[in-house]
Amino acid sequence: MDPVVCLVAALLFIETQSCPDVCSCFARKTYNSYIADCSYKELQAVPIDLPSNATTLTLSVNRITSLQEDSFLDVAELQALWLSYNEIRAVQKGTFAFLVQLRVMDLSYNQIGDFPWGDLSNLTALQQLKLSSNRLEKVPLEAFHTLRDLKSLWLSDNRLTVLSEGTFDSMPLLSQLQIHNNPWNCSCKSWWLKRWLEDTLVSISEKDSVTCATPEGLKGLVLGRTLQLDCMLPSVQLVYQSSLGNSVLHDGLTLLLHCRAVGKPPPELRWKIQTPSWNIAINGPNVEGEGDKVLADSKQSKERFLVFSNGSMAIPMFSKTDEGLYTCQAMNDVGSREVSVNVALASAESPTEDLLQNTIQASKPRTKTCDKEELLKPEEKVVFIYLTPVVPKTSNSGGTIWEAWPWGSLSLLSLLVLCS
Incomplete structure (x- = not known):
């Protein structure tokens, strides 16, 4: 054309x-x-x-x-x-x-x-x-x-x-x-x-x-470099212990996890549980009261994982089906940080050989985590515990020393990521 x-x-x-x-x-x-x-x-x-x-x-x-x-x-x-x-x-x-x-x-x-x-x-x-x-x-x-x-x-x-x-x-x-x-x-x-x-x-x-x-x-101040805000990302630490032969619990072992978190404003805690049978998140406490009385009544409780207002979680009569990754997440208006422990019952004569077969997942923050300087060299602390239960102790330098109790039939393998 x-x-x-x-x-x-x-x-x-x-x-x-x-x-x-x-x-x-x-x-x-x-x-x-x-x-x-x-x-x-x-x-x-x-x-x-x-x-x-x-x-x-x-x-x-x-x-x-x-x-x-x-x-x-x-x-x-x-x-x-x-x-x-x-x-x-x-x-x-x-x-x-x-x-x-x-x-x-x-x-x-x-x-x-x-x-x-x-x-x-x-x-x-x-x-x-x-x-x-x-x-x-x-x-x-x-x-x-x-x-x-x-x-x-x-x-x-x-x-x-x-x-x-x-x-x-x-x-x-x-x-x-x-x-x-x-x-x-x-x-x-x-x-x-x-x-x-x-x-x-x-x-x-x-x-x-x-x-x-x-x-x-x-009011009226510029949201910029000269404005000072009294805020702090959460710092979170997870410690744990187990109890055998408890005078109240005779039928099994109770695993106790305690999450310590500080920040400004004070952080709220969330527990996340990933096991073969469970994949859940628990926001805040789900039981009232503290201590042995609550644990003694746990058989009547509908909750498998007992979360207390002080940041602790108890798993009464811990068994093979409860093996998995337990994560404590601390959240405030600034952001969130989390730390995890992978818990497993050892069945081999050498707990290390049995536990090293588990896939350990490093806890990664979902929002802003450490400050810039910390992000360059994130502190990853791997703790192998051969004899448990264990009692966490704090050294003068602020680190954690793990001391085995003289008795125990539970072995723990954990990976902690600490930002403090």
Whole structure:
């Protein structure tokens, strides 16, 4: 076909694309784009019959109050969507999910309080996202986890008080960030954000306006290098002992695990148990009281693993089915640390040969663990115990000495990772 005929046919196709009367639609051949400009029209809703080949849609400075799941169904090829300076309050889930070619989206200067964050998971080509000057109170941790091409993110002038650690980690190309003029809570929940702002190479607009709203004593202070927060990651240590021939328990052995944790704010404890029969997590105590009376009543208890308010856990009548990995996790607003012990009953004459066949898993923290200096050389302490029960003792240097009791029929092999 003659090239001139092809060009004419293409131009006729562009001209015959539908365009709402209230909008102006035109092609920019230089940029291979087709623009639908519907701005400054006092629109109260997204117009229908938008051109299906539109790559840019401008709806800024109107009176649109809501966006529906089908609002942009006819313009799936959009690369830029401008919706700033409207009155948008409600955005239905799925509104943006199919706009997979979108590179720029501007929803700034609206009244959005509940944003469909899940829609962003499909927008992997997005490079610029503007959500400033809205009513957002929270951003889910996974909100931006697929936006690896995102370069500019605007979240300023909202109602954000905290962000989850790792919120920005999945965006390696992020170069510009706006989070100023939010009512930041400068408790230990923002300890990670303070550290991140100090170290990041991302350009932070109006950094001096990233200030604390609470607590009262820090109100107005800049969340940055000069602000001192009295916070500390948990330091956690796991010690254990066993009891044979107990005057109360005559039918078996009770394994006692004790978790010691300190931090600011004081950490909460979670026990995680992985055995052939169990894979559970226990948050906080599940029995009342302490000591022998509780253990004596354990046969009537519905709980197999007894967790006390002081951080201890008891496994009455420990048996082969209870072998496995026992982990104590300490968590506070700063982060979490955990330490584990792998417990096994020895059946061979040489406990070492029997126990070394077990797969020992080093305890790895799930959030921020040791400080930077500690992360360079994590202290991994492997303790082999040939005779048990054992009594933990603390040396003058703060280390742990393991001393075997003169009797015992239980052997333990443990791997401890200590960060203190």
